Amino acid sequence: MADKEGKPACRIFGAGGEYEHHINQLVYKLYGLTEEEIKIVGSGS
Numbered sequence: 001m002a003d004k005e006g007k008p009a010c011r012i013f014g015a016g017g018e019y020e021h022h023i024n025q026l027v028y029k030l031y032g033l034t035e036e037e038i039k040i041v042g043s044g045s
Contacts, residue, residue, distance in 0.1 A: 028041075
């Protein structure tokens, strides 16, 4: 997927991973995960 200028859309999120971390935190909260469950999910990557 690309933007109007042909640049990859994933570049919108940057290379720092700050958006990924924030999204992960929102998902954990949405599903009501405990700290222990978050550790389990996080170790799978």
